[in-house]
Amino acid sequence: MVIPLPNGYGGFNWNGGGDGIYSFGKDLLPGSGYALGTVSGDITVFNAYGSSGNAIDWAGTGTFDFVGAYWTSASFPQQLSFSGYNNGALLYSSASYEIDIQGPLWIELNWTGIDRLVIENTNSQWAMDNFTFNVDQIAQIPEPASLVLLGLGLAGLAAFRRHTTRGPWFPCGLPRTVSRPSFPSRPTRAATS
Numbered sequence: 001m002v003i004p005l006p007n008g009y010g011g012f013n014w015n016g017g018g019d020g021i022y023s024f025g026k027d028l029l030p031g032s033g034y035a036l037g038t039v040s041g042d043i044t045v046f047n048a049y050g051s052s053g054n055a056i057d058w059a060g061t062g063t064f065d066f067v068g069a070y071w072t073s074a075s076f077p078q079q080l081s082f083s084g085y086n087n088g089a090l091l092y093s094s095a096s097y098e099i100d101i102q103g104p105l106w107i108e109l110n111w112t113g114i115d116r117l118v119i120e121n122t123n124s125q126w127a128m129d130n131f132t133f134n135v136d137q138i139a140q141i142p143e144p145a146s147l148v149l150l151g152l153g154l155a156g157l158a159a160f161r162r163h164t165t166r167g168p169w170f171p172c173g174l175p176r177t178v179s180r181p182s183f184p185s186r187p188t189r190a191a192t193s
Contacts (some may be wrong), residue, residue: 016055037072070107
């Protein structure tokens, strides 16, 4: 069964540009570039109708680093090239790579900080496997209300600690009752007559 890769799979939107990216079991066409190009598992991923300009978009926040993937031509030798974008700005552009149906070619690009990978080909179907990437997460910045709550919690803990170790706390810093200091009593003198 041939199905489009669903958007969100692996954290990516797979159907930008071109006619989309699809998958099927490698045994559907034994001996083809699809079957020979599947390095791990039983599923191969390919560009529908041999379309060029297929885009793989990061669906999360931040960016991703594209390390590389295995590529095989489905039916006859062809050329692949790649472009990496961030917020619509072109960051990277590759040379052309020759792929054929004999077996997979590992293409390693090691592009960092992109949110879109575009695959150009010479209008034939390719098979891809082991798409390898790293995710660049954006640190979450706490909201001001969260910081206020954190501050109030810390102040409450400090007041509680002071109360349990030094007695009650009062705004003026003095305890409610002040006791007189006690001095040692003087020995009484015996009355002399």
